[in-house]
Amino acid sequence: MASDDLIRLSAAELGAAIAAGETSSVDATRAYLDRIDAVEPDINAFLHVGRDSALEQARTADRRRADGEDLGPLAGVPIAHKDVFCTKDMPTTAASKILEGWQPPYDATVTARLRDAGLVILGKTNMDEFAMGSSTENSAYGATRNPWDTARVPGGSSGGSSAAVAAFEAPLATGTDTGGSIRQPAAVTGLVGAKPTYGGSSRYGVIAFASSLDTPGPFARTVLDAALLHEAFSGHDPRDSTSVDAPVPGVVEAARRADVQGLRVGVVKEFGGEGYQPGVTQRFQESVELLESLGAKVVEVSCPSFTSALAAYYLIAPSEASSNLARFDAMRYGLRVGDDGTRSAEEVMSLTRAKGFGPEVKRRIILGTYALSSGYYDAYYGSAQQVRTLIKRDFDAAFEHVDVLVSPTTPTTAFPIGERADDPMAMYLADLCTIPTNLAGNAALSVPCGLAPEDGLPVGLQIMAPALADDRTYRAGAAVEAALAERWGGPLLGTSAYAV
């Protein structure tokens, strides 16, 4: 099979082709490595490409297959990991200078499970430093560009993963979603991205940002591919004390089922109107009409506390981050600055952290320290935790009447690089619609729903479901995907500047 044909295949198709002996993991991996070489100068999606190790893993996958080992549907399929997942054979930096060149002594559970399933690691993708941001401009190693328009951001924080999959540099990628860091980049690059139920995917070996919110999840070009990846790394992990000990929701079956007949869909009243780009609103409304035409029962639902979710998030997430990032103390690993024999450990620590952390990370550490300080704790952190309760109650009340909730994934299409870099509050607004799901811990998915007429850039439809009902988001997402592909005469990504 020719290189372009190989990288055009979905992950499900590629896995099946490898299993049927129509191609090999080595050929597919080589095709993707060549594609990376060709487009990386434009896109900058990767912080590290492991050419030799990828080919070695591909040879192993082919050998395991030839030996008759019972491997999963993605065996031999290449993948890119966000640089927040520990990989014992590759550097892991979280796009920070404080971890430059650091190689972890162990794998994250997600990484290890995907290795066992025979997936081949192409490399590590760029991100906002410590996953703090919505544009990938906060990387210490340069911005990543959106394959739809290289003057624009690919979203964030998992923007290297979204750009890599959208530019056909990888068929699949992992990300983490703390406030929207998978769904928002998926939406602005025309991909499928899912935030699993909190605790449904293991945080072991994932560099922590805000531990009560961080959720690893999949990026893919199709709903079925995202479901296959979701299923491959999910399930209880004794090494993560917040991992849910429950069966993995049947996401693959739901993606194959792809029907919404009788599904009760609630449109979140609070997410729309002023501040939303007209083309985003238009494509969202069309998706709601589409769901209705496919047999769903659509009603409007009010979730009044959702309008306070962004404010609560920007107290809770920085508070947890200020505590989590205390571990970067220049003692056991990572950068150390100013250790000249005259300075104390505390001075070395302060100098190292000032040099190793970028501006957004410092801003959030200071903000979190403020919100947790004596005298302000109740007013800020305490109030934010109460708002979190109200958001959970809004979800619970809504899910008594509907099976899923829908909204635009993010209020605008991809914005130009640099546009929001000096305005933290404008940047934070990108996560307006995705944050409630993180605060409540339930499941959500973003699926492409068209291009905004005014700029020709992708728009995402967000589908939210109760905790451990991830399958509903895949079922509805696959139905929308199938109906739109029929309407468009092919997948949305087929019209991108970097389509193959």
Add this chain to the structure above:
Amino acid sequence: MSAITRDEVAHLARLSRLALREDELDQLAAQLDDIISAVAQVQEVAQGDIPPTSHALPLTNVYRPDEARPGLGPDAALAGAPAVQDQRFRVPQILGEED
């Protein structure tokens, strides 16, 4: 709420072990003020005796069986260390001369 002063930011930076430059303190004081006034709306919403939620899952005290399992060897544990001496992490002085 009163505006956040530069001195307050300097205090927070000391608590956070961040040796910030003068220009960083100025910039952060202004930005923090903007962010705090935007997020302060949580105080208006969170009236009354609403219980706080610290975590999405109702999990408490999750234990695993107390079974021995292999840990990292010294070489792996020290592989990323900024400085090593006698198979230990070498760190700058922790106690002052007078201590």
